[in-house]
Amino acid sequence: MSRQPWHGYHYRQALLVHSPVHLTTPPQIPTTGAQELQRLLQDQFLVALPATLVYDHPTIADLAALVSQLRRGRTTTRSATTSTTVQLLRSIVAGVLGREVEDDEPLMQAGLDSLGSEAVRQGISEAFHTSLSPSFVFDAPTIAAMAAVLAAEHEVDNTGERQEVQAQTWEDVGRPISFDTTAAKKAVHLVGLSSRLPSTPGGHLAEAWAVLEEGRDLQGVIPLARWDVDRIYAPPGTTAAQRPTSYARFATLCDGVEAFDAGLLRVSPGEALLVDPQTRLLLEGVHSLLAGSSVLDPRATGVFSGCMYHEYLSVLAAGGSQQLPGPAFVGSGAPYMVGRIAFTFGLRGPSSSVDTACSSSLVAAHLAAATLTRGEATGAAVTGSNLLLDPATMVGIARLGALSTSGRCLSFEAAGDGYGRGEGFLAAALAAGGGSNAERPPHALAALAASAVNLAGRGSALTAPNGPA
Numbered sequence: 001m002s003r004q005p006w007h008g009y010h011y012r013q014a015l016l017v018h019s020p021v022h023l024t025t026p027p028q029i030p031t032t033g034a035q036e037l038q039r040l041l042q043d044q045f046l047v048a049l050p051a052t053l054v055y056d057h058p059t060i061a062d063l064a065a066l067v068s069q070l071r072r073g074r075t076t077t078r079s080a081t082t083s084t085t086v087q088l089l090r091s092i093v094a095g096v097l098g099r100e101v102e103d104d105e106p107l108m109q110a111g112l113d114s115l116g117s118e119a120v121r122q123g124i125s126e127a128f129h130t131s132l133s134p135s136f137v138f139d140a141p142t143i144a145a146m147a148a149v150l151a152a153e154h155e156v157d158n159t160g161e162r163q164e165v166q167a168q169t170w171e172d173v174g175r176p177i178s179f180d181t182t183a184a185k186k187a188v189h190l191v192g193l194s195s196r197l198p199s200t201p202g203g204h205l206a207e208a209w210a211v212l213e214e215g216r217d218l219q220g221v222i223p224l225a226r227w228d229v230d231r232i233y234a235p236p237g238t239t240a241a242q243r244p245t246s247y248a249r250f251a252t253l254c255d256g257v258e259a260f261d262a263g264l265l266r267v268s269p270g271e272a273l274l275v276d277p278q279t280r281l282l283l284e285g286v287h288s289l290l291a292g293s294s295v296l297d298p299r300a301t302g303v304f305s306g307c308m309y310h311e312y313l314s315v316l317a318a319g320g321s322q323q324l325p326g327p328a329f330v331g332s333g334a335p336y337m338v339g340r341i342a343f344t345f346g347l348r349g350p351s352s353s354v355d356t357a358c359s360s361s362l363v364a365a366h367l368a369a370a371t372l373t374r375g376e377a378t379g380a381a382v383t384g385s386n387l388l389l390d391p392a393t394m395v396g397i398a399r400l401g402a403l404s405t406s407g408r409c410l411s412f413e414a415a416g417d418g419y420g421r422g423e424g425f426l427a428a429a430l431a432a433g434g435g436s437n438a439e440r441p442p443h444a445l446a447a448l449a450a451s452a453v454n455l456a457g458r459g460s461a462l463t464a465p466n467g468p469a
Contacts, residue, residue, distance in 0.1 A: 250407025302349030
């Protein structure tokens with residue numbers, strides 16, 4: 001069947017012929033022809049049609065009625081379209097999972113992994129002739145959710161064109177964002193940054209950007225200075241009944257995390273030994289922020305720290321101390337991290353420690369921005385940190401099967417087998433100001449256009465990302 005002669009008017013005229021001819025009657029239309037007809041009709045009329053099209057609708061009259069119904073913007077049309085969409089989605093998902101699932105069952109809970117989600121996304125893209133975001137399956141975690149998104153995004157508008165789901169590109173990410181802050185009573189501005197990141201000798205952001213531009217891999221075998229990785233290592237798929245094991249040997253680590261200028265921050269050597277290295281590094285980072293900024297007023301500056309793991313007490317206990325001294329218990333932990341920063345620098349604004357797992361730093365920044373917007377403070381020190389100290393955490397995550405054997409995050413790639421753990425420390429200074437240039441704080445690096453934090457509810461899985469949230 002040639003596609004060239006079958007355009008617009010000719011298709012419509014053909015479908016208006018109420019012929020009793022059965023399309024499945026051989027030899028008029030073989031299986032390959034039926035598939036070609038389905039594809040051509042979908043392309044021309046911008047509707048989703050099932051693979052069993054010519055068997056379910058064996059005459060031209062039946063096809064005409066179906067296509068007309070799908071194109072009409074009535075409730076019955078929406079129901080028919082949704083029903084057809086759901087049938088296609090069920091088939092695609094079952095083909096990947098090897099079994100059928102309920103329409104409202106989260107696919108990852110049903111056993112779909114990252115590779116499977118990519119196969120589902122590709123299958124849907126091909127079936128609906130559209131481009132889908134790499135995160136589509138995470139953002140629409142059930143068949144019902146996918147059908148709702150596709151029904152909304154693929155609805156034929158008054159121009160006859162289908163609205164497609166557009167995949168974000170790196171060009172989109174790098175494009176400057178335009179927003180109007182002139183109407184805002186309070187705008188939030190970034191007025192300082194301090195960082196300590198892997199494999200950057202000075203720990204500066206400029207060095208980190210150079211690493212990204214060069215595309216360097218920073219993963220390495222976890223050194224003995226952290227823990228004996230060989231003692232807990234077991235190849236993937238093996239178990240050791242007598243000891244805890246991990247199949248992951250790689251991580252991306254910061255150098256020199258044990259170093260600390262205690263004298264500069266007026267902390268005694270004995271006390272410094274009992275303070276979590278994460279907190280020590282953040283103290284140095286916030287010191288850099290305050291030393292280089294005349295914008296933040298300590299009397300109205302808050303502290304917001306995002307951190308998931310506080311493992312230093314385990315390290316101290318593993319060092320052989322039968323009984324840890326009292327100060328050790330205020331040297332580690334979420335409340336003491338933010339409290340020590342505020343105490344050291346005399347910051348008297350609202351403060352909060354945040355642990356929402358991987359999103360801790362995001363939520364900390366959101367809370368800080370909301371505090372400034374409400375006028376509860378004029379400035380904020382926002383910190384985020386992650387430090388790998390306890391092998392028990394690595395063992396636990398390995399038991400979930402979440403770690404990459406190579407230590408690399410190959411997101412949305414066929415070779416992806418988990419995520420690689422890494423370290424980093426960032427401190428940012430935020431200041432309140434007006435939306436106009438005249439009201440902007442001096443030396444502002446950027447303005448925070450907006451922030452929002454929501455949970456996914458019943459998403460793909462308990463720990464899976466979700467874009468719409």
